[in-house]
Amino acid sequence: MTEQKPRDPDALHRHLRDVKELLSRQQLVEDLVHRQRMPHQKLVESITHKQNLARLRRKLDQLHPADIAHILEALPLTERRYVWDLVRAEKDGDILLEVSDAVRATLIETMDPDEIRAAVETLDADELADLAPDLPPEVMQEVIDSLDQEEQEQVRAAMSYPEGTVGALMDFDMVTVREDVTLEVVLRYLRRFEALPDHTDKLFVIDREERLRGVLTLESLLINEPETLVSEAMKARSLVTFAPNDDACGAAKAFERYDLVSVPVIDAERHLIGRITVAEMVDQIREESEAEIFSHAGLREEEDIFAPVIRSVKNRWAWLAINLVTAFAASRVIGLFEGSIEKLVALAALMPIIAGIGGNAGNQTITLIVRAIAMGQVEPSALWRLLGKELGVALINGLIWGGVVGLLAWWLYLSPSLGLVMTAAMILNLLLAATAGVLIPLIRQHFGRDPALGSSVLITALTDSGGFFIFLGLATVFLL
């Protein structure tokens, strides 16, 4: 099969445009038919329609499953389903693996049990396990029953590890050899394969009990003389291996740090149970960063941008609710000072400046600290040093920006004392932001919580309410 792979990013864009154009032509034909009330029968027989359909099908046949997945994600629901029906059945499984969870649901909805079964039958055990949560349970059961003993166990093993562990990401495509043979024998053995598993950069050397003895890199296999024994050419010490319950995030960092391609997964007795490749790790890194960006923006998860309105509302309501609570709290802080605002209404216009800049500075600090904790560079013992530094930054920023807003307030309201209160409030709120930006993540880390979760919302809530309280409080004491 000659699949076109784009040699530049624009190629993928062109594929998408081609498909869209063919679709819109198709639409035109169907619209015409519809308006003339031509029976559907006739439509299918119409020549233009057939030509168009053939062209679209040919286009889709040439594309890599990952590219079709991309095109499906970029199409609105009706067109997406239309194209999905046209894709050749043998690609269905691979495409389902590639699309995002949200889009996968819209595709599976349109398939009957037989189609689903046909689509997933071609997949490997680990891929099947990945799709399992999205498939109808009865279909999944049937597919599992049709597998041989070993594969059934693999599917069950893969499904037994929770999301976010190495076990949930590993595959079972391993080439294993014994250590007491020569490289010549290994070379002859490999020639009996029709293909090697993707990302095979090393063979796994195991003993009779399937315990990992070492790894034989393809490099070592190729540069050593054929008479060499595997035991001499293999690497047996300082191996990077993972346990199935290891954190996937930590595994991804190890891949990054040591530039790995594949790593064996072993149990406590060193039995080889699977393998994890850089391809999974690349996806893992991308997903981690997306999750972080989405949670920053107050979204629970990735969204199919063409999802029905109601599904989007569900994805977004939780953070809006939290935001409502914090906004209400800030509003009550202001409520405490309604008397002061009645006397000096300028306070109402100036207070959002104090709160806003405090929030921005606090987010800067907390983002850096959370990141450093995630990278393992900060421990609770560093608290005082970090606090000292961030307070220093806050003091300088407070003097600079507090000075600027103080002058602005003086100029606008012709009151130097109002300006001084602005400056003082800005400095204090930035010091508060720095303290909270360091303390919140370190305290959460100390109690074993995720320092990142909702950190932006928390700090903003604090600098809003705190900023209003500081500014209105100072104004009440010194100006009224």
Next chain:
Amino acid sequence: MTEQKPRDPDALHRHLRDVKELLSRQQLVEDLVHRQRMPHQKLVESITHKQNLARLRRKLDQLHPADIAHILEALPLTERRYVWDLVRAEKDGDILLEVSDAVRATLIETMDPDEIRAAVETLDADELADLAPDLPPEVMQEVIDSLDQEEQEQVRAAMSYPEGTVGALMDFDMVTVREDVTLEVVLRYLRRFEALPDHTDKLFVIDREERLRGVLTLESLLINEPETLVSEAMKARSLVTFAPNDDACGAAKAFERYDLVSVPVIDAERHLIGRITVAEMVDQIREESEAEIFSHAGLREEEDIFAPVIRSVKNRWAWLAINLVTAFAASRVIGLFEGSIEKLVALAALMPIIAGIGGNAGNQTITLIVRAIAMGQVEPSALWRLLGKELGVALINGLIWGGVVGLLAWWLYLSPSLGLVMTAAMILNLLLAATAGVLIPLIRQHFGRDPALGSSVLITALTDSGGFFIFLGLATVFLL
């Protein structure tokens, strides 16, 4: 050399703790010496000191350069320099490559020209080019002069491509073969190597003019019979290749999509000029996501968390200044309605709720749209459909959350009409947030600008000023 590589993420943590402990013991000795005014001479001769030093050095010798880089990043400046001095010189170059830009500067500061020269002399041309911007120009020139002709050209080539292109990330470690030989010949040729370049999953097949004819995967080399010709075993069609000026971000997506390990880089006449590997792409993906997270938080770039205060202030001032401008604009909008607030001071307490929730909802929308544009899933033609959907979500959210805040306002201030104004203002501000969240990135994309840059700041500025205007305007018209 037997370098310890951690088999679990905790191992790295343990290494860091060990080093810190040895350091603090060392510190203790030096402190004692200092207090007793023992001359430095004696200190160096003291036995405890020597033992400790030896242990620390041994520990560092066992560690992988990437792990030492990690430890250096996690140490405050004084300790960082102390450890850096102890690291064996031959690892210096690799460590400099691994640390973040900010930390690299602090390390290079402490080195004299000879040390720098010794550290970078062992590096490959592409690695040298990576470090070049951070090295003193005269040292760099000397090092380049000491290279042979071919390497000099490679360094110059690598340095000539701007950051963010494939050319700036490629290396020159390629194994090339001719197509008219048998696999047997290739196998014998490879046995003459002492090592293959990292991430060699394929050999590049070139003609006499060094033009790429195809690729011979190690898989194909291993599973085919030795008598097969390279031309028969190689893959020549539908190759993924890059041009040196291709966007690195697009290249990373191709690696992700097609699960690649290495890809040849060719010029317009198909001359092979370099190679790009998944290791570079993993770093690229991580850097992209970090840059996005930092810019969300209003940071210009990654920061050495132990950096001097003044460096941090420089990294953070730009976004604070922009934030000041937008906050000032919002403040002036409120200033327009000071008369209304004087008459009904509840408005001052309630207005941040409208602005805050509008900002949160706007950030949800704009994050999704920016992301979808970055993934190539949205084009300006999708505008109406997306706008319709987001307005639908905004309307539902507006009715729900607007209803809630309306009831709260009614209950707090015993005024049903104030409650109605709250609800109406919330709905309108969420509709504004949705419209801007869709329009801002699509318009910027249309004019060829980066849709992501400062998107969060822009939408927040709009929903703040807009929210104040809508709420205070409605209140002025209907309540006063």
